[in-house]
Amino acid sequence: MLVMTPGPIAVDHRVIAAMNRPAITHQSRAFGEVLDHVLAMLKDLFRTTSWVTVLPGSGRLGLEAALVSVVERGDRTVHLVNGTFASWAVEIARRAGAEPTVVEGPWGGPVDLRAVAQAVERVRPKVVAMVHSETSTGARYDLQEVAEICRRHDALFLVDVISSVGCMPFAMDAWEVDLAVCTSNKGLGSLIGLSLVAVSPRAYEAMDRRRTVCQSYALDLKRWKDQFFGKPFPRAYPVVPSTHLVYALQEACRQVLEEGLEARWARHARHAEATRRAVEAAGLELFPRRDLAGNCVTAVRVPEGLDEGEIVRGMEDQGVLISGSMAGPTKGKLFRLSHQGVQASEEMLIPTLAALERTLRGLGYRVAPGTMVAAFEEALAEA
Amino acid sequence: MLVMTPGPIAVDHRVIAAMNRPAITHQSRAFGEVLDHVLAMLKDLFRTTSWVTVLPGSGRLGLEAALVSVVERGDRTVHLVNGTFASWAVEIARRAGAEPTVVEGPWGGPVDLRAVAQAVERVRPKVVAMVHSETSTGARYDLQEVAEICRRHDALFLVDVISSVGCMPFAMDAWEVDLAVCTSNKGLGSLIGLSLVAVSPRAYEAMDRRRTVCQSYALDLKRWKDQFFGKPFPRAYPVVPSTHLVYALQEACRQVLEEGLEARWARHARHAEATRRAVEAAGLELFPRRDLAGNCVTAVRVPEGLDEGEIVRGMEDQGVLISGSMAGPTKGKLFRLSHQGVQASEEMLIPTLAALERTLRGLGYRVAPGTMVAAFEEALAEA
Numbered sequence: 126m127l128v129m130t131p132g133p134i135a136v137d138h139r140v141i142a143a144m145n146r147p148a149i150t151h152q153s154r155a156f157g158e159v160l161d162h163v164l165a166m167l168k169d170l171f172r173t174t175s176w177v178t179v180l181p182g183s184g185r186l187g188l189e190a191a192l193v194s195v196v197e198r199g200d201r202t203v204h205l206v207n208g209t210f211a212s213w214a215v216e217i218a219r220r221a222g223a224e225p226t227v228v229e230g231p232w233g234g235p236v237d238l239r240a241v242a243q244a245v246e247r248v249r250p251k252v253v254a255m256v257h258s259e260t261s262t263g264a265r266y267d268l269q270e271v272a273e274i275c276r277r278h279d280a281l282f283l284v285d286v287i288s289s290v291g292c293m294p295f296a297m298d299a300w301e302v303d304l305a306v307c308t309s310n311k312g313l314g315s316l317i318g319l320s321l322v323a324v325s326p327r328a329y330e331a332m333d334r335r336r337t338v339c340q341s342y343a344l345d346l347k348r349w350k351d352q353f354f355g356k357p358f359p360r361a362y363p364v365v366p367s368t369h370l371v372y373a374l375q376e377a378c379r380q381v382l383e384e385g386l387e388a389r390w391a392r393h394a395r396h397a398e399a400t401r402r403a404v405e406a407a408g409l410e411l412f413p414r415r416d417l418a419g420n421c422v423t424a425v426r427v428p429e430g431l432d433e434g435e436i437v438r439g440m441e442d443q444g445v446l447i448s449g450s451m452a453g454p455t456k457g458k459l460f461r462l463s464h465q466g467v468q469a470s471e472e473m474l475i476p477t478l479a480a481l482e483r484t485l486r487g488l489g490y491r492v493a494p495g496t497m498v499a500a501f502e503e504a505l506a507e508a
Numbered sequence: 509m510l511v512m513t514p515g516p517i518a519v520d521h522r523v524i525a526a527m528n529r530p531a532i533t534h535q536s537r538a539f540g541e542v543l544d545h546v547l548a549m550l551k552d553l554f555r556t557t558s559w560v561t562v563l564p565g566s567g568r569l570g571l572e573a574a575l576v577s578v579v580e581r582g583d584r585t586v587h588l589v590n591g592t593f594a595s596w597a598v599e600i601a602r603r604a605g606a607e608p609t610v611v612e613g614p615w616g617g618p619v620d621l622r623a624v625a626q627a628v629e630r631v632r633p634k635v636v637a638m639v640h641s642e643t644s645t646g647a648r649y650d651l652q653e654v655a656e657i658c659r660r661h662d663a664l665f666l667v668d669v670i671s672s673v674g675c676m677p678f679a680m681d682a683w684e685v686d687l688a689v690c691t692s693n694k695g696l697g698s699l700i701g702l703s704l705v706a707v708s709p710r711a712y713e714a715m716d717r718r719r720t721v722c723q724s725y726a727l728d729l730k731r732w733k734d735q736f737f738g739k740p741f742p743r744a745y746p747v748v749p750s751t752h753l754v755y756a757l758q759e760a761c762r763q764v765l766e767e768g769l770e771a772r773w774a775r776h777a778r779h780a781e782a783t784r785r786a787v788e789a790a791g792l793e794l795f796p797r798r799d800l801a802g803n804c805v806t807a808v809r810v811p812e813g814l815d816e817g818e819i820v821r822g823m824e825d826q827g828v829l830i831s832g833s834m835a836g837p838t839k840g841k842l843f844r845l846s847h848q849g850v851q852a853s854e855e856m857l858i859p860t861l862a863a864l865e866r867t868l869r870g871l872g873y874r875v876a877p878g879t880m881v882a883a884f885e886e887a888l889a890e891a
Contacts, residue, residue: 128533133751136531144527144752148519148699150511150829181701182564183748186726193724217725316531318564318701318750340723341576342600343569361835365566367701368516369527370750446533452744 127445129477131260131422131463133310133317140315143376144369151368152359160371166378171323173297178349179366180320184287184308187320189217190344191283191304195331198222201250205236208259209451210285232454233262233413238270245278252281258289261451263424264413272301281328288312288421291381292393292465303328314466315377318370393420396469399504403478406500407492412459424459431488436460439484445477510828512860514643514805514846516693516700523698526759527752534751535742543754549761553673554706556680561732562749563703567670567691570703572600573727574666574687578714581605584633588619591642592834593668615837616645616796621653628661635664641672644834646807647796655684664711671695671804674764675776675848686711697849698760701753776803779852782887786861789883790875795842807842814871819843822867828860
């Protein structure tokens with residue numbers, strides 16, 4: 126089975142093999158040294174000199190940790206929402222007792238920077254939250270202009286970089302991001318099960334200045350700085366991550382650095398563009414506005430007369446797992462091919478595109494045999 | 509290195525080997541069927557007909573999920589505190605805006621059932637929380653009398669069964685427990701990284717009756733019942749657990765059921781008693797009151813004139829990882845040998861006891877060579 130879903134993504138066999146070790150205590154020096162190595166590599170990958178926390182969890186749990194660590198009841202937040210993942214942060218903020226203001230844009234479409242600036246000026250939020258690479262629509266958003274708005278109004282800038290780190294240029298410190306929420310799976314190419322949250326000195330200061338204690342004990346990121354980072358062995362873990370998933374992450378980070386971060390970004394850009402060209406050659410339409418289409422996931426509009434579920438099931442019958450739409454405004458309107466990590470390769474994308482051609486033809490859509498694969502290969506040859 | 513710490517514990521190589529599979533999507537039918545199998549086995553192991561939720565996380569995260577799913581701001585809770593792990597639930601409740609009442613007893617000593625009954629009668633709490641097997645002191649507590657108090661006063665009964673499930677008799681439904689919080693590591697013998705929370709129909713009703721939405725989005729257990737359990741594929745995961753840790757847990761649960769739950773409880777009782785006898789033969793003192801000493805961990809008082817840290821480091825020099833005390837009233841007073849899962853075996857306990865004899869002698873404690881191992885073997889032969 127070819128796993129071409131946007132998360133969990135397929136991972137390299139070396140990452141799986143890295144877990145083939147006996148269980149160990151998280152408090153042992155041997156494991157502590159592995160984790161320290163991982164934390165150092167993550168700093169390089171996030172392009173930050175600050176700390177990156179490793180929690181058990183998925184993206185959602187990391188997002189909650191980032192938000193509740195800085196937000197108190199009654200605090201105001203502003204959320205840029207152009208997709209499903211952005212809407213999760215709104216729900217988290219609301220449940221935490223914050224007062225979220227949503228600047229909604231068309232899903233897969235652009236962010237209205239003027240509306241964002243106006244909202245931030247009016248609301249004076251503690252936190253502005255957005256998604257870098259919106260996996261639900263395949264769009265990617267520039268962060269720097271929003272960061273500039275945040276600085277001007279002294280708001281913390283929280284970014285969901287869940288699929289972007291490792292796939293697309295991201296530079297936490299240079300871009301003045303305060304809370305960057307990521308996961309071990311997706312762009313970094315490891316297994317699902319860890320939340321990675323990078324916290325800027327500004328965000329730590331905001332945690333220090335809280336009037337009330339964080340609502341969560343397990344997800345209070347301040348505790349990592351107070352109890353864990355830079356402390357001698359044995360250190361108290363604010364919450365214990367899976368030792369074996371840390372082994373897997375160590376191997377995945379090593380592979381990213383072996384390939385080189387810039388080279389990896391370039392590979393993703395090349396394969397994403399070739400996938401878009403293949404899709405367009407078949408007369409299909411990208412879901413996001415073309416200039417916003419990101420390098421992690423290609424989201425394709427379901428052609429007139431076809432059914433999203435039939436396409437996804439048809440692909441599964443051909444041995445390829447892809448994803449349909451998520452809940453919300455895109456429901457039923459798109460299907461998604463991922464090209465993150467090992468998926469961004471000819472070995473995985475060519476059979477995927479060939480299976481898509483067969484699936485679509487089987488459902489009555491007219492596309493000449495070889496169209497998508499030819500366009501893909503041609504685009505790669507040009508790049 | 510022999511891992512004899514109380515968590516993470518050493519695990520069987522079959523559990524590690526079960527993860528030697530390619531990555532897969534959590535939403536695929538193939539993975540869904542594995543998870544359903546795990547959930548069915550967990551029902552057997554918790555002795556419940558209700559649902560068991562599998563979250564990413566450790567014990568602490570599961571405890572927080574259980575508490576914040578039922579507790580609202582201003583709700584009252586009662587906590588039986590005789591050790592470190594019990595005190596975590598107090599901190600979680602306080603941060604969630606609840607008003608916790610603590611019934612504290614001597615650490616390693618008994619619960620004062622009269623004081624508990626009085627506190628519950630006075631406070632009328634929504635939740636009463638206690639720990640079944642207190643890993644920090646090596647004591648275990650009976651649940652049934654406290655359950656009876658909860659029923660009488662219509663309080664939910666939350667029990668930390670983090671080390672007990674798989675090691676000691678526990679029967680969620682028969683004992684009228686409402687929220688049972690466990691972890692994949694410890695008694696169940698799998699790797700660290702998953703929180704397992706069993707929820708009774710009464711606790712689900714309390715979630716339905718909340719006046720306010722749960723403060724947490726990721727940890728709201730009600731969402732599992734509303735969105736996941738018993739639903740057709742593909743199901744929406746309220747929060748995604750690690751697929752590979754679920755593979756490991758599947759193998760660990762299979763092993764528990766192969767051995768048989770009662771046989772496993774008996775094995776733990778036998779090896780725990782033999783370990784206690786070995787310790788006593790060397791003139792050492794158990795930390796908990798002897799009749800409360802549990803079958804998961806043996807906590808030993810640091811002999812007069814010796815230093816806890818030196819004993820733990822001395823054991824590490826002999827190739828055996830054990831644990832010292834945790835923060836709080838036991839600090840510096842005890843060291844802990846675990847005998848959970850594969851650790852409850854002659855293969856692992858005999859070299860551990862032999863190393864302990866050598867370590868203690870090296871630190872000037874007088875114990876004749878072979879004393880502990882002989883007492884251990886004699887006790888096992890009698891059992």
